[in-house]
Amino acid sequence: MVEMPCADHDAHAAATQFLTHTVGRMLALLNLRATPIDTKGYETLLRLVENTCSDSFDLYNGLFMYNKNSTELLHRLESAMDAVKRRLFDELHEVLRKQLFEGSPPLNRQSPDSSSTTESPLPTDHDPDTHDEKSGQ
Template sequence: MLEMSCEVHDRLAAQSQFVTHTIGRMLLIQKARRTRKGFEKLVQVKENTVNDSFDLYSGLFIHNRFAKQQMESLESALMRVKESLEARMNKQVRHKCD
């Protein structure tokens, strides 16, 4: 055990536990199943987190003031990755047309 303030604890919980549970729930919605070795670890995250109740997961979001910030950070990161991929795709499409 480490001694820490409530704020530090909540920040760490939002960065680790809440993010892990969020990824697991997203994979559940996508019906992710074990396929290849690399993807297997993500499926394990899903299997480990969805065994916990949705009450626990929603409690992480509702009662940890840093969880909303982590959710927004995940959304932002996903949008940035998507934008990078779309920019690359558009560049290749333009190059093929030239």
């Protein structure tokens, strides 16, 4: 037992219990399963899912409903996920920019093995479906 003011307890509980249960329940929605190449970290995630989802949803909901810190923690968790995604996509875009603009060959707009069946928006010198009076064809 640790003696502390209620406000401190609630702040710590949101950061430990509610966060743990939220992440565990989010991971449960991914239907994660053991694989032949599990890492220790992945095994820990599987145990987290098992531990948090074996508790009732009512317990989890109580951690949310009766602790005003939980709402703020959900917003922070969402912001953190957005920041991670932004960084991943920024890195991807940087790699693509380098490939496009720093010496790499340009990307083809049409793959070499596909044949285009769409009409060209630009006029051509010779349309095979019309009769060319100069050549007699």
